Amino acid sequence: MSAYAPDPGRLVGRAAESGRVTALVETARSGQGGALLLTGEAGIGKSALLEHAARAAAGFRIAEASGSEFEREFPFAGLHQMCVPILGLLDAVPAPHRDALRVAFGLTTGAPDLLRIGLAALELATAAAREQPLLFLVDDAQWLDPASARVLTFLARRLAADPIALIVAARPSPAPYVGDGIPAELAGLPVLTVAGLSDDSARELLSARNPLPLDERVRERLVAEASGNPLALLELPRAGGFAPPATSSAPTLVERGFQARLADLTPGARLLLTAAAADPTGDPGLLWTAAAELGADVSRASAEAAATGLAEFTTRIRFCHPLARSAVYRAAPADQLRTVHAALAAATDPAVAPDRRAWHRALACGGPDDDVAEELERCASRAQARGGVAAAAVFLERAAALSLDPERRVARTLAAAQAHADAGHPDTAAELLSTVDTAALDDRRHAEADVLRGRIAFTRSEDDTGPALMVRAARRLAGADPDRARECFLDAVEMGLVIGRAGGLIGQIMTTVRAEAPEPTAPDVLEALIVLATEGHRAAEPLLRAALDGLWTRRPALASMIAAELWDVPTLTTIADWLVATGRESGSPAALRLGLGQTVVTATLAGDLGRALAATAEEQAIAEATGGTPLLYHRLHLAAHRGRRDEMLALAGAATRGAGHVTNLHWTLALLHNGLADHPAALAAARRTDAHGDRFLSVPVLPELIEAAVRCDERALAADALDDLTERVRATGTPSGLGVAASARALLTGVEDHHREAVEQLADSPLILYRARAHLLYGEWLRRRNRRRDCLVHLRAAHDMFARSGAEGFTRRAATELRATGERVSARPAGAAHETLTMQEIAVARLVAAGATSKEVAIQLFISKRTVDAHLRTIFRKLGVTARSQLRGHPGL
The missing domain is CATH 3.40.50.300 (P-loop containing nucleotide triphosphate hydrolases)
Structure with a gap:
């Protein structure tokens, strides 16, 4: 080139x-x-x-x-x-x-x-x-x-x-x-x-590559046909004439040029080039063995093929351009390709390269072949063991196509669809499933297909059919495998909770589950959820607590929802810590990312913004390392807590457009807008979460709904939500829950004792955000009654807690109240690390502050040691420190 x-x-x-x-x-x-x-x-x-x-x-x-x-x-x-x-x-x-x-x-x-x-x-x-x-x-x-x-x-x-x-x-x-x-x-x-060449540059290139002047009409036609593509410009003269400009793209014309070089070759030389094109390794030993299998005169054929300039046959077989390889391969008739692949399979050592041998055998098949299908199935197992889920999917798909036995074909098709789904190709998985004749399946196979369809639907935005498909699978399994059926019903509930509450979805699912779920052999989480839906929190609370024991090892997302419903902050923290530890020990990116996301939520609620930002940076690093998309839920929570409206709305847009759905999106929007004192927007968001009166496992939104409704003079709505919140927290009896409910009650009633109760209940709560809000609401109430000295105590406490935890929206609310009393106040604390450092810099600083070496930091954050050292230089400059030891205890870390 x-x-x-x-x-x-x-x-x-x-x-x-x-x-x-x-x-x-x-x-x-x-x-x-x-x-x-x-x-x-x-x-x-x-x-x-x-x-x-x-x-x-x-x-x-x-x-x-x-x-x-x-x-x-x-x-x-x-x-x-x-x-x-x-x-x-x-x-x-x-x-x-x-x-x-x-x-x-x-x-x-x-x-x-x-x-x-x-x-x-x-x-x-x-x-x-x-x-x-x-x-x-x-x-x-x-x-x-x-x-x-x-x-x-x-x-x-x-x-x-x-x-x-x-x-x-x-x-x-x-x-x-x-x-x-x-x-x-x-x-x-x-x-x-890289765009096409200009016409002038194309003419210059033609002149440089042609020793004799071109006829002007020919030159201009070449320039027009090539459309600025340099390779097309140089290959067109070999392509045997011009094609109508509207019918061929430049790459197609280039392929025609390459294929034109094959026209005068002997059959042996063409066969050798075809075999070379079919072998991606470029190994001459393999090619010569395959050529001998094909009966080609290697010496003569390779010399003739090399003379075309399409490929060179030295210590490695190389084509002059990838399009040349494609052109040669596509020019060969189907029967010749099968012959070539059969020869390459025979030449490939099954002990050294069993997968390539199997793939060549598969491409050599003219029809179904159960032996080759079984070999491909073994290739798929090897690929999955090496982390090649996408490769396993391709092997299984080809194995299904080559299967004579109908039952094996269905089993392999379902396995291929599952592998494609696991590899992040839901459309391919769905297309494969559509080829399965479900009418011929027994209930178990049919249920397996429904489960897979449900999981594929769950990954797609604006597709809420996943729970219904899980319910259908559960119904098919109810008689033959009641335990598996209950698991499918629980899948439907969990999917419904994650997708959201539009159209009364959770209510519909729970109605079906209550009516149709098989009886449990022992109390389980599904039974606890049924009791919650039918008898309320007081009856369900002990069952939910019992179900939480070990649930996070199997369903950590659902366990977190239940712990939040119970205002069980220690369990939320335990789940996050267990997931992070398990992910690090096992090397499971999914567990580690989920644990880090949950860490962000618990750290944010605890007012530890530095820890939240560091966990966010690490989760993002792992997502990039594994080719995934960074999780959204904890980012939504963090942006809402910090009062970052633009960032929050961008994340919310991504959540509604992207694959999958985000739990409690509207709750975090309500939190954001309440923090910014935009209560109408907060009420609109909270109403969307509360659609159809569906409040199943939705306790976090109730305080936001109550505050927004009170501020917007929707007192009946606020009273209804308060009754619901009160019932829930009394059933759990945790000081945090009781304090949040007391704060919400004070908003609605305006009774000072309720404010005092809220502050007292939350005095030792790890939920710094709610503790600070109780002080803010009490301080606001006192200021409006002209009790300046009393209100300052609570407003200062609120402002300090909000500022230290990075809750910028709520900090501004508290600062506004303080200024109204005549106080001079800054909305931001001086010198907080989270105000000056990036997320990755905070992650580096926290690890170094804890005693980690640069190498240890590099390993945990998946960056090079030089990058860690470069970050440290920036951190030192921004924070005005000169030694690692000075990072310990620095504000915001």
């Missing part, structure tokens, strides 16, 4: 693009790393820009990789390519992470841990960069296996403090993608879109 210009150091018409690439390389040379994603259609010049980067990186160690459409099913194949040049430094990586990388590369057995693999790759890269600057070049990243792409993105976001540059080239992807067709796994990288 660098031959686009007569001077190999200059790319025609690419001054801006090559300048940006050069700048990235030079910035890395100076010690500040970075990443860049080049996007554009095939042949547009991305590979030429990668070559330009390599030329600019004199003195760098260069590690290259290229995605292959034939290797997307093999987890970590792309990452292995990237790391081969630096694997000699693997001993510099700490043992747990080194072992994780060895597992990923198949060098040892074990289950891969994506978090440790990402950090191991980062540590390996930074070890290499200590010797000399490092440049990663990745071409055709749209074909990287998803696991490698996620690790690559993890690396890209953590290079700022290291002499490492990462440049990735990818075509717009037809697979799950974000804006502009960027593959979903690469989302968030800085993007440079």
Whole structure:
């Protein structure tokens, strides 16, 4: 591609693009790393820009990789390519992470841990960069296996403090993608879109590449047909004439050009090129063995094929461009492709590469084959054991297609759909399920399909059919497997609680559950919820407490809802701590992220904003490392607590648009607006949570509903909500619950004793937000009665607690009240860390303050040690400290 210009150091018409690439390389040379994603259609010049980067990186160690459409099913194949040049430094990586990388590369057995693999790759890269600057070049990243792409993105976001540059080239992807067709796994990288050449640049390129002057009409036709695509411009003359401009894209025309080179080849040479195109490894030993199996004269065929310029046959088989490989493969008839794949399967060692052998066997099949299907099923098991859920899904889907036995075909189809759903491809999973003839299924299989459909629906925005599908599955299982049926009914309840309360959904579900759930063999959580729905909190409270014992190990989200309903703050904290500890010990990203999210909520309620921000930063780091989307619920709670209206509304918009739904979205909106004294907006949000009078497991919204209703003179609504809140807290009997109810009662009644009761009950409560609000409401009540001396005590206490906990909206409310008394007050505390540091800086500062080394901080936050040290320099400057020991006890940490 660098031959686009007569001077190999200059790319025609690419001054801006090559300048940006050069700048990235030079910035890395100076010690500040970075990443860049080049996007554009095939042949547009991305590979030429990668070559330009390599030329600019004199003195760098260069590690290259290229995605292959034939290797997307093999987890970590792309990452292995990237790391081969630096694997000699693997001993510099700490043992747990080194072992994780060895597992990923198949060098040892074990289950891969994506978090440790990402950090191991980062540590390996930074070890290499200590010797000399490092440049990663990745071409055709749209074909990287998803696991490698996620690790690559993890690396890209953590290079700022290291002499490492990462440049990735990818075509717009037809697979799950974000804006502009960027593959979903690469989302968030800085993007440079490579557009077509201008007509003048295209003419210059044609002149540079053609020794004889072109007829002007021919030249202009070539320029028009190529539409600015450099590779198309150079290949069109080989394509055997022009195509009507409206019928062919530039990449299609390029493929035609490549295929034109096949026209005069002997059958043996074409067969060899087809076999080379079908083998993604580029291993000549494998190709020569397969060619012999095909009866080809290897020496003659390879020389003839190489003369076309499509591929070179040296120590590694390389095509001149990925489109050339595709063009050769697509030009072969179906029967020849099957023959080629059969030869490659025969040449592949089943002990060394069993999955590739099985895949070649599958592609060689002209119809169903149970032996191959069984082999693919074994491949799927191996892929799942190595963390390749997406690969397992593809193997199982192909196994189902090759299954002769109808029962095995259904079982494999359901397993493939489950794997696709687990891999984050719900649409593919749903499409597979639609191929299953449910009329021929027995109740158990039918229920299995309904459960899977319900879980897929649960991941989709604006799809509330999940609970109904779970109920349908439960009905099918009620007779044959009553315990499993009860679990499906409980799934329906939990889904309904998470989706929300629109249309009286929870009431409908509970009516069905009460009528149809099989009798339990022993008291369980479903029975406790039924009693709660039918007999109220007083009867259900002991059953709910009993059900909480151990529930968080199986259903932590539901356990947290029940603990909140009981105002059981210690249990909420215990659940969060258990999830974090379990996630760290087991390496489970899901448990760790859920635990960190719950930590944010409990820390926010306790007024520990530093801990909440640090947990948020760590959850985000894990989400990025595993290719997930950061959780929203705790971010909503944190933004509402802090009074960040714009941030909150953006998060709320994401919650309603994104996959899945967020529990108590409207509760957090009501909290936000009450804090900002926008009580009409708070009432509107609380009413949406309270739709259809559905208050099942909804106690946190009641204080917000009562305050907003009182302020908006909706006293009947407030009184009704207060009765409900009072019944609940009296059943639980916790001081925190009783204090919150007393504060709400004081708002409605205006009785001073109720204010005093609230302050006294909440005096030792860990719920700083509610304790401060009780003081604020009492102080407001006193000020309006001109009791200045008395009100100042409570308003100052409220202002201090709100300010220290970062509740900016409520702090402003308290400050306004204080100013009304003539006090001079600042709305913000001086020197609080959360006012000056970013979330990640707070996370680093808290860990360092607790005694962690830079290396330990790097491991926990999935960043490099150099990045930790860079953060510390910034933290010291912002906080005006000079030593790690000075961070202990700093305000806001």
